Amino acid sequence: MADFQRTMPDAHPHLARRRGFWSYTRLDGILLLLILILCGYGLLVLYSASGGDMDYVIRQAIRMGAGLFIMTVFAQMRPQLFARWAPAMYVVSLGLLLAVLLVGVGAKGAQRWIALPGFRFQPAEVVKLVLPLMVACYLANRPLPPSFRHIVISLILIFLPVVLIMKQPDLGTSLLIAASGIFVLLLSGIYWRYIFGALMVAAAGLPGLWMVMKDYQKQRVLTFLDPESDPLGAGWNIIQSKAAIGSGGIEGKGWMLGTQSQLDFLPESHTDFIIAVLGEELGMIGILVLLLIYLLIISRGLVIAVKAQDSFGRLVAGSVTLTFFVYVFVNIGMVTGILPVVGVPLPLVSYGGTSIVTLMAGFGLLMSVQAHRQMITH
């Protein structure tokens, strides 16, 4: 097998060059291309959503560049390296989350940031990657499907950071992080009876969740259930985003010509609600194009996961890919009014620094798994 692989490229020199190039950079060409298309499309929408402000576009592009750099760096590292460091990073992350609650700085009534001299960052973003790595690392070393005991331990691993982030409070991020951990569990092949059991327990636990939610979170859920109850307050966003998307129709009002977004009726139009700008200006066609790009990225991610040659790689790649989809679904779901408003950005389209870098780093993990496939067999 190894010999065959080593001889094959020589038989086809042009192929060897191509493979050689991508092997050399250790980037996945298909995924990179899709990401670049998505970034370009995202910048196009952002330009309009910011009211034609080039500053926003440049700042976003710089972040994308930084993200691509981190992605490239991550792609160079062997998955085993991540696995080895996962427990340590997990412990450090938990420490940082605790630190946020104690000494963090906040905005809009939530404490999410740690201020270091020169810059500040959100530990929760780091956890988005560390948690799936940790759970995957834990499970990959155990026989799969995992036993009940291992599942419980995995759940505890998930539970700790999620609770800390909910305390900040940051419902959207804690949801994404919980999802990233649970995806590892689901993909690891746990028995269906556990899955259904957990679903039933979750359903029974919903009222409990309501009890621990903060007032503004409850308000969001209530507003989601009936936006018209508070048309000028919390419901305003949803009413306006639905009006924007709906009025766009199939073909849209034209790029830069959306009245809802250009005349400032749409709040958060360049961040969490940016899909409404796309829907208004480029219509259903514009959104379908975006969804197609997302679907292709997800497909490629799952292909990488399936092709990975060890459980750790598979679980990490699968979790990162599916978490990416959760971003897409929750964001579009909330803007179109089928999910409550939680602060989840539209990946690589919404304006905002940390999520872009985290997402790109996630793609770096995928590429690392893809690039270092052969090496496992040594």
Place this chain on the structure above:
Amino acid sequence: MSAFDSLKDHTKEGRVFLARSVIAFMVVLLLLGVLIGRLYFLQVVQHDQLAAVSDDNRIQLQPVAPTRGLIYDRNGTLLADNRPSYSVTLLKEKMGDLEATLTELQRLIPITERELKSFRKRLKQRRRPYETVPLRFRLTDDEIARIAVNYQRLPGVQVEADLIRYYPFGASLVHALGYVGRINEKELQRVDAKNYSGTHYIGKLGIERFYEPLLHGQVGYHKVETNARGRVMRVLEQTDPVPGKDIVLHLDIRLQQAAEKLVEGRRASIVAIDPKTGGILALVSNPGYDPNLFVTGISTKAYKALRESPDLPLFNRALRGQYPPGSTIKPMVALGVIDSGAVSPSHTVYDPGFYTLTHGGRRYRDWKRGGHGTVGLDMAIYQSCDVWFYDVANRTGVDIISDYLGRFGFGQVTSLDLPEALPGILPSKAWKRSTGRGSWFSGDTLNLSIGQGWMLTTPLQLATAAAVMANRGVWKQPRMLKGVMTHNQKRDPKVIDGSVVEISGLEGTSAVLPNIELKNEQYWQRIIDAMVAVVHGPRGTARKVGHGLDFQIAGKTGTAQVVGIKQDAVYDAESLAERHRDHALFLAFAPADQPEIAVSVIVENGGGGSSTAAPLAREVINAFMALKKQDAGETEMTGVATDG
């Protein structure tokens, strides 16, 4: 490799993962389907509704106030104009700190406490969103410049140009025209809110109020696109407002001013009517006040001064001054008693200087001590003999007298377009009973016959009665409005459409009386001749004014004992004495054979009707005739010029 590796089945794990991935991918596709379904629902199914929501957001209708119609006199002289005025306004929605802005503005331009107070009041009132609230009106150029320079530091502050009413003749016409003022909440509820959505001023009084529907016009709209903060981005469509109609009055400003000059310094009223049309040629109530003060809001101090002035300048004597008519109604009473047949036209009475109902009873005095001797109808009028009237009134009874007086318009409002006019009082048995004054006595009839006692009339009513007399019973409803001006291309103000304008809602606001049909039409001439004798007869009470005229005046003097009008204030002794004097009245029309003008004059505490009021009436009539001659000359000259 870890110790667990031996327990792991790599192939099986790979297979399980593949299965789970496939399921996951299916779930992804399913959820994407849900999103697409939702998008289909919003963008296709609900598209029309949501597009409407989106349009409602951005498209606003901004009202554009119509320009108020102008008011001209019969010769095209402008009586009420619109002039641009600049005011500083504040927009609450755009303002940061209100108090800081106000302090800053006060540093730049003078703002009185009162202006601040009314500004705060206006600010609290219900407004349309993004409607500015005025703070100070009538800015000078200097003040505008000072605000403009500091615009940046004053968010939400604007200098707005507005057309406001200006009355070039000021106090001369206030009682004839009324005035406009800033519309208040009560008035907003009364008018069509839509049509007034851009309007800040409304007719408060007089002609301005009565012809408000005509003068106001129709609101226009700008369909504008605004952003979420209400700023107008562009105008999408516009419907121009329809300006109010320019109206023309029967009034002749030259006659008005001449009449006003005659009563300068007196508390008096003069009303002149064209008997052929009922058009009011002059309507003077002196003193007046400057209506321009009221347009943007008068200061409390100035208003207090007006209200507390002993001369009552705010009081419209011509329409609301209710005076005992005195002897001025004697011609109408005489007409009644002879036409009803109760008394023969040749009836004579011996006047010893008093009259008694029963032998040795109360003496009803004649104004002339010693009496007039034997008196017939004509002499009773031109000598204003009270005893003849006592006698015939007692023979005729109150019912007939009251009925005939009523036919001349006493006791009711008969004018078309003077909404403030009062009806006065026309006493009758029914009136006395219903007002709780008990039953009617014969003495009341005697008092009524000489215009004393219960009876009260306004100067407008007296002039109206004179006009009806001049017309020999033909009623022309007294009115201010001559017509609506239709402009030709040159906007020549002399082009006047004389057709009567129909305005809904006017019917029934005042009585339209039928023409007076006498049983014997010759009695008109009989009475009029007697009235001519008042002025031109050798023994007429107003014979002093009859000289040097190339036409004849028919008139009647009157002297009314003071009852006093709204004099609740305390005056010093000197003024008290002055105010105890009789009111002087005169009622006239001329020329007697072809009447063109009917006049009533009342001078409060003026003394005798013949000495004070009659000369004024003569001057008014003279001025009118002179103007007529002058106008005719001009027309002739114009005609010559055109021919040449």
